Amino acid sequence: MVNIAGEIWETADRQPEHLAVRTLDSQLTFAELKAASAAAGGYFRQAGVQPYDRVLFIAPTVMEFPITYLGLHALGATVITANTMSTAAELDYLCEDAGVSRIVAYSRCADASGVVAERRDLPLDIIEPGHRYDTEPLTAAHDHDANATALILYTSGTTGRPKGAELTADNLVQTPKMFEPVLQVEPGDRFGTGLPLFHVFGQCVVMNAVLVQGVTLSILHPFTPQTMLRMITEHELTAVSGVPTMWNAILHAAGDYCADDFKHLRVASSGGASLPVEVINAFKKKFGCAILEGYGLTESNGTATFNDIRREQKVGTVGPPLPGAAVEIRDPSGQPVEPGTVGEVFITGPMIFKGYWNRPDATASDLQDGWLRTGDLGSVDADGYLSIVDRVKDLIIRGGYNVYPREVEEVLYAHPEIVEAAVVGIPHEHYGEEVAAVVVRTPGSTLDAEGLRAYAKEQLSAYKVPHVITFTDALPKGATGKILKRAIDRASLEAQERA
Missing domain, CATH: 3.40.50.12780 (ANL, N-terminal domain)
Structure with missing residues (x-):
């Protein structure tokens, strides 16, 4: 059977x-x-x-x-x-x-x-x-x-x-x-x-x-x-x-x-x-x-x-x-x-x-x-033991739960006062990683972090909602217009999380 x-x-x-x-x-x-x-x-x-x-x-x-x-x-x-x-x-x-x-x-x-x-x-x-x-x-x-x-x-x-x-x-x-x-x-x-x-x-x-x-x-x-x-x-x-x-x-x-x-x-x-x-x-x-x-x-x-x-x-x-x-x-x-x-x-x-x-x-x-x-x-040593070095994808693991940045970004992009958004993981002492979002608002928008979190909570499970949110005038981009997440200032996000 x-x-x-x-x-x-x-x-x-x-x-x-x-x-x-x-x-x-x-x-x-x-x-x-x-x-x-x-x-x-x-x-x-x-x-x-x-x-x-x-x-x-x-x-x-x-x-x-x-x-x-x-x-x-x-x-x-x-x-x-x-x-x-x-x-x-x-x-x-x-x-x-x-x-x-x-x-x-x-x-x-x-x-x-x-x-x-x-x-x-x-x-x-x-x-x-x-x-x-x-x-x-x-x-x-x-x-x-x-x-x-x-x-x-x-x-x-x-x-x-x-x-x-x-x-x-x-x-x-x-x-x-x-x-x-x-x-x-x-x-x-x-x-x-x-x-x-x-x-x-x-x-x-x-x-x-x-x-x-x-x-x-x-x-x-x-x-x-x-x-x-x-x-x-x-x-x-x-x-x-x-x-x-x-x-x-x-x-x-x-x-x-x-x-x-x-x-x-x-x-x-x-x-x-x-x-x-x-x-x-x-x-x-x-x-x-x-x-x-x-x-x-x-x-x-x-x-x-x-x-x-x-x-x-x-x-x-x-x-x-x-x-x-x-x-x-x-x-x-x-x-x-x-x-x-x-x-x-x-x-x-x-x-x-x-x-x-x-x-x-x-x-x-x-x-x-x-x-x-x-x-x-990852790498495998001579005895066959595996070590995981990093992730190829941008997957965030928060408290053992997988958070996929693209899914969160799609929700943020649906907000009428958001022009661009990038979601990344930053180190966290308790959860391993925390979800952070860097957002570009429409001109004249008064949307704040609390309002954006409240909006995200209507669409996402609690562990996927960005805990750290910062607003910027523009996101770093490459020659093709692709957002370069590796160029995002993670240190400032970590400092905001600690604060």
């Missing part, structure tokens, strides 16, 4: 009474998770959802997420998970682009979904906290063709609208297998995360991989460093996954916590952005536990390399390729380079997506003979 829900259900049959998912105030055994998700699948079947219907699912990291998610997968639906902070305009675009037939949303983040469902006359299911499906359950998970599209996650480069990365049924099933030898899971292991499950890291790398391996997963929403510290200690977690801003926040909120409080914790993993070496060292000194970095993209199911526990840890790298994966560094002509040489990172393996939904040109550009062109610059 090729179905991520079926894989987890098989695990449930082997260890029905073992705890599967828990929060600080609730829990489900594997048998209970299977029963609840089978009932969810039965509900959607009764509602008319067919295999490969595209269903938009919006929920935070709560117990209802894995129940509904696995139910939809078991039915054979193509699931599209979206950021809970998405605006109606953003969700409307996803529905249009993917041909969504139904929306399922958690009640506390359903306002935008309601607007879109009404506008498009789509069925809308609202999930309340504690919701369980009271329907005749599915008796078996849909058996996918290995190359069938099981999941679409939207991402984009610095040009154009977001693209739907098609992850196959086999991608979802193979990723947990790649992590099995790396993590060396033990029967009593207890994993935990405060990552958003709608994101590829929390969903595919953590939730799916952990549950397939029969390990208990503690989830937290909303994330705060204090509640994460509480969960680590109360649940005696042996492994925790997060993004750099989470680790930095935990470190600064630790207070009197010490290594003895974290005596059960043997693995901490980080992804989504580069983690400063100082944070890794401080965490090790404070808690006696190393933070291991990994690397992956949405298009690779969040997976490619990892500083696994079986090998020497090289701080500042994102580790060697996972079993079954391969990494190449290529020069601008596409030829592999020698170890230690910086070039563009290409990755391949069973986790690589099949392409972008209805975007053959974008697929052909990024997917070359089974190799994914990542758009990142």
Whole structure:
């Protein structure tokens, strides 16, 4: 069977009474998770959802997420998970682009979904906290063709609208297998995360991989460093996954916590952005536990390399390729380079997506003979450890979330009092990067930064809204009239952010 829900259900049959998912105030055994998700699948079947219907699912990291998610997968639906902070305009675009037939949303983040469902006359299911499906359950998970599209996650480069990365049924099933030898899971292991499950890291790398391996997963929403510290200690977690801003926040909120409080914790993993070496060292000194970095993209199911526990840890790298994966560094002509040489990172393996939904040109550009062109610059040492040096594209990673400047710029350009705009990332102590905009106003305009932010918040998720805004008479341009972002004075933007 090729179905991520079926894989987890098989695990449930082997260890029905073992705890599967828990929060600080609730829990489900594997048998209970299977029963609840089978009932969810039965509900959607009764509602008319067919295999490969595209269903938009919006929920935070709560117990209802894995129940509904696995139910939809078991039915054979193509699931599209979206950021809970998405605006109606953003969700409307996803529905249009993917041909969504139904929306399922958690009640506390359903306002935008309601607007879109009404506008498009789509069925809308609202999930309340504690919701369980009271329907005749599915008796078996849909058996996918290995190359069938099981999941679409939207991402984009610095040009154009977001693209739907098609992850196959086999991608979802193979990723947990790649992590099995790396993590060396033990029967009593207890994993935990405060990552958003709608994101590829929390969903595919953590939730799916952990549950397939029969390990208990503690989830937290909303994330705060204090509640994460509480969960680590109360649940005696042996492994925790997060993004750099989470680790930095935990470190600064630790207070009197010490290594003895974290005596059960043997693995901490980080992804989504580069983690400063100082944070890794401080965490090790404070808690006696190393933070291991990994690397992956949405298009690779969040997976490619990892500083696994079986090998020497090289701080500042994102580790060697996972079993079954391969990494190449290529020069601008596409030829592999020698170890230690910086070039563009290409990755391949069973986790690589099949392409972008209805975007053959974008697929052909990024997917070359089974190799994914990542758009990142990096180098591989003689031992095969990958280091990410920079990004080819102008992608901004703010607190682990991707912000694409072109998307933000298009919103700014739509404002009647804006002539030109350039969006760039600047360093930020907490978020890693902050979103900054340099704007040229129409003559006589009195638009200020607060007014522009308020406008942007109507169109964009909060993390995409420029925090630093400065106005100028003209943007630097090249001979062809192209705006030269590299010529923008980043120092003055950083000074404004600090002020």
